[in-house]
Amino acid sequence: MSIKEDDGTVKPYTHAAAGWGALKFVALNLLKERVQGSNYRMLFGQNQPGGFDCPGCAWPDREHASTFEFCENGVKAVAAESTGKRVTPAFFAAHTVTELMDETDYELEQHGRLTDPMVYDAVADRYMPIAWEQAYALVARHLQALPSPDQAAFYTSGRASNEAAFLYQLFVRAYGTNNFPDCSNMCHEATSRGLPQTVGVGKGTVVLEDFEHADTLLIFGQNPATNHPRMLGELRECARRGATIVSINPLRERGLERFTSPQHPVEMLTMSSTPISSMFIQPRLSGDLALIKAMAKRTLELDEEAQAAGAPRVLDADFIGRHTSGFEAFAQDLRNESWGLLVAESGVPREQIEALTQVFVRGRRVICTWGMGLTQHKNSLLTVTMLSNLMMMRGQIGKQGAGLCPVRGHSNVQGNRTVGIEEQPSQAFLDRLQQVFHFDPPRHHGYDVVRTIEAMLAGEVKVFMGLGGNFASATPDTPRTWAGLRQCELTVHLATKLNRSHLVHGKEALLLPVLGRTEIDMQAGRAQGVTVEDSMSMVHISFGMNQPASPNLRSETAIVAGIAHATLGDAPIDWLGHAADYARIRDLIERVFDDFHDYNARVAKPGGFHLKVASREMEWSTASGKAQFLVHPIDRASPLQRARERHGEKLMTLMTTRSHDQYNTTVYGLDDRYRGVFGMRRVVFANADDIAMLGFADGDWVNLVSVWDDGIERRADRFRLVSYDIPRGCMAAYYPETNPLVPLSSYADGAGTPTSKSIPVLLEAA
Ligand SMILES: Nc1nc2c(c(=O)[nH]1)N[C@H]1C(S)=C(S)[C@@H](COP(=O)(O)OP(=O)(O)OC[C@H]3O[C@@H](n4cnc5c(=O)[nH]c(N)nc54)[C@H](O)[C@@H]3O)O[C@H]1N2
Ligand SMILES: Nc1nc2c(c(=O)[nH]1)N[C@H]1C(S)=C(S)[C@@H](COP(=O)(O)OP(=O)(O)OC[C@H]3O[C@@H](n4cnc5c(=O)[nH]c(N)nc54)[C@H](O)[C@@H]3O)O[C@H]1N2
């Protein structure tokens, strides 16, 4: 990949988040994307009754509200999908794959929407047109030729609808494998695997209305101004009601300081804004487990002091007694834990921990939200469950205005898991599939993302299919992932736009263009709706409104059905018949999952329905039948700590994160407005004292080299140092440019999530 972007600028952002900056961006973006004519109107159909679900993020919306909810993120996502630009067969005829590899991710994205199914021709090094039925037959031939179904892996990115995802998992299991790597493996897996151990369900316990009643909100490791702008609208209302909002984040994200609501004309006209966070706690990277444990220890101390003084208890003894198990062992471990270790590992001074705990225990209704800042570390699963412990101490789960609120990324990533995109399916679920569809689903667990890459490298996975996403760029250890993909016999991608994964392909390769969610999906003469589940378990239906980008696009559901039909014939269901009427797929979903009873009827109501989350109702689906306190020691010999011991203060911990102008691997533009970076992406944010200590100056160009112990050199070259408000020893840079630095063998214990936010690195002059 060529390195450009040398003439970017850095200029601190001094305004509130959103406001005019966002509106200006939207106007520019629409022009640039050449969103034409009636498609403008379609922007206002986003998240409206009868409209489509915003593909921007998984934050819920207010009853699919009647006024257009302005959101920069959503507009960007929709504009990107409804661009007037096209990647046609003529485009592919004019460019070899090798030539396209020289373009940046930003440049690839700019070419526009894919229009026709294409197959890779190795002789010409080009993608050539192929008929749909021939493409399906090619996939079927490869799948049928594999000695074992476990030699194929089926990736899912979180935009696929419930209908497409359900049909996909059914096809893959009927074919014979549970190899379902998905974006969730790299995202909220610590949440999805951790929460079941404590509260029984791997989902959040709050709904949007709870934000109206919360008096305290702790925002852990999240940058909502960029990634979930509509969440800021809720936080604004909370702040105006007087709720206390704390940001716990190594970076002091400007977007969490002040916010001008584009929903409120007065704020826009008077250029006023609402302060959001009143407290900023800056732990060091990966320090949250120690920090939250320290908060728990302090909460216990305060309770013991209160009891000694005959004052009201600080712990919710009633909740603990009636609803939980394991508290005594947990409390004993807290008493034994040393303050010194907790302060050192969290990187937060004891006075600040005490002040933060004061805020927490003063809160009568507390919501804790979290994002990737908690989930992409070695200790992520422990961190999430420790947060659950903390909230249980004060009975902050299962009551109005309080609870656990993981904030998911992709708009239907939660729904995908709900309907069966899961490499570790429960036996009960498999039994149910067997009962309903009369086939023997594979019983052994399949590969997640990291295992899939390992298996490709070992020659054990030979066919890769991606239902959306950008596997080659989103995954860790880029050179190894690419080597794995290139070793495959066949790679298949269902996609809206051109991306790196289409260029880093197997010996044979297919590129299958799909309808986006904003587009009208006609099957058998009828417009189809698809359903999605947001981060707060609301399920609703979405109807596209745009004309498709090309007459030769097919829906994800239709393509999955076509491939299933070509591979398996009409077993175990009539694939093509179901794909002709998505309501019939919803009937199947209802037969497999009890919580989806009356699916078609309930989803037809405006706003859809809430899918039951047992923990929200204080039903604990754990082994003990109670919410479980879990004891977690603080690691003293993690790879990060060992690297620090080996290299001393020169060892930096790097987080990889999102700029304002990207959606994961999709790069819309080169600015990161709130962090003051313009026209470039190859930057690394560091503490001014560290920059000086390492012998560099602000603005110097450096190379980053990972410290890992498998003898493989991992490096990412040429990043410009930007002095930033971040704790000593910590740095930040954007993904996916820094993915080559993440070792494949470095992932969260018990969750498998690559440690994208805690990479031990050294710097060298570029
Ligand atoms: N515009 C836009 N919207 C998006 C996306 C996008 O790329 N662009 N992606 C979507 C997806 S898939 C997801 S998962 C979400 C991601 O949304 P976020 O969860 O906000 O993810 P990141 O941007 O990676 O930022 C994580 C935040 O965690 C902080 N952080 C990093 N390490 C630590 C740590 O050790 N401790 C703590 N306390 N904080 C830490 C970082 O400083 C940063 O503010 O957004 C979704 N929405
Ligand atoms: N270093 C590092 N790595 C990370 C992260 C990090 O913070 N740091 N974050 C991780 C996270 S949280 C996530 S979720 C993953 C994201 O991983 P992915 O979900 O695999 O990546 P995306 O960039 O969201 O995928 C974008 C592509 O999806 C396709 N697409 C868009 N819309 C549609 C659609 O409607 N249908 C279909 N079929 N295709 C569509 C387009 O072709 C587009 O190029 O990355 C992970 N990787």
Ligand SMILES: [Mo]
């Ligand atoms: Mo994500």
